[in-house]
Amino acid sequence: MPPRVRRPRRVLPGFGLGMGVTLFWLGLIVLIPLAGVFLKASGLGLAGIWQIWTEPRVLAALRLSFGTAFAAAAFNTVMGTWVAWVFVRYSFPGRRVFDAMIDLPFALPTAVAGIALTALYGGQGWVGQWLEPLGLKVAYTPLGIVVALVFVGLPFVVRIVQPVLAEAERELEEASATLGASRLQTITRVVVPTLWPAMLTGFALAFARGVGEYGSVIFIAGNLPNRTEIAPLLITIRLEEFDYAGATAIAGAMLLLSFVVLLLVNSLQAWLQRRGTR
Structure with missing residues (x-):
């Protein structure tokens, strides 16, 4: 046996x-x-839910929330990757201090962030008083919402991309340069394909945070219906009116749209990973 x-x-x-x-x-x-x-x-x-979803005010709020969240996440994907690259690849005085400052938006209450940004970019603010004479109004406009979402979403991209960059093989970049590739070719054909999955993950996290962001946005947005009113604020208004079903209907629309966007991002990420392993 x-x-x-x-x-x-x-x-x-x-x-x-x-x-x-x-x-x-x-x-x-x-x-x-x-x-x-x-x-x-x-x-x-179904008829009542569809009626709420198709209200002009609800549609405008959803477009604003998702449009500004997408724009801020896309901007953070580029600039967050840039910041992570500098922190990983270069040594300079105060690097650890600046690296620690990236996480401050996580610790700062969002309402405080909104008040600070409004004071900074308002018509009498340190920055706004110089921008408004040039025709660039930030506070109480959709641009102000994007600025607030960039502030709260930047750490997501930096903290996702940073460890991937730290573990990347620099020998591949050196080999690319040795074979005669330019800096642009090395970045687009060697560095970026390695970072794409992490960049998309950072984009998804920043986008998801931006869609549901409330505290830092309501102060700088101005909250004008059909113009600068975000969907989370509209949900809060419905709750204060004791219209719980209407509030949950708007929340359901946000969940469905967010799920579709995140599913597309995850599918793109999986496709890029399969393509990179071939």
């Missing part, structure tokens, strides 16, 4: 137990609260 072969004992639990705990925790923390949003909105019926 052949000796019985003992399987090595796994440190972590198997797939069945791991998947069970994952689904239980995901359902308890994420899926059940989200299902409650749609359950509350279902009291209006």
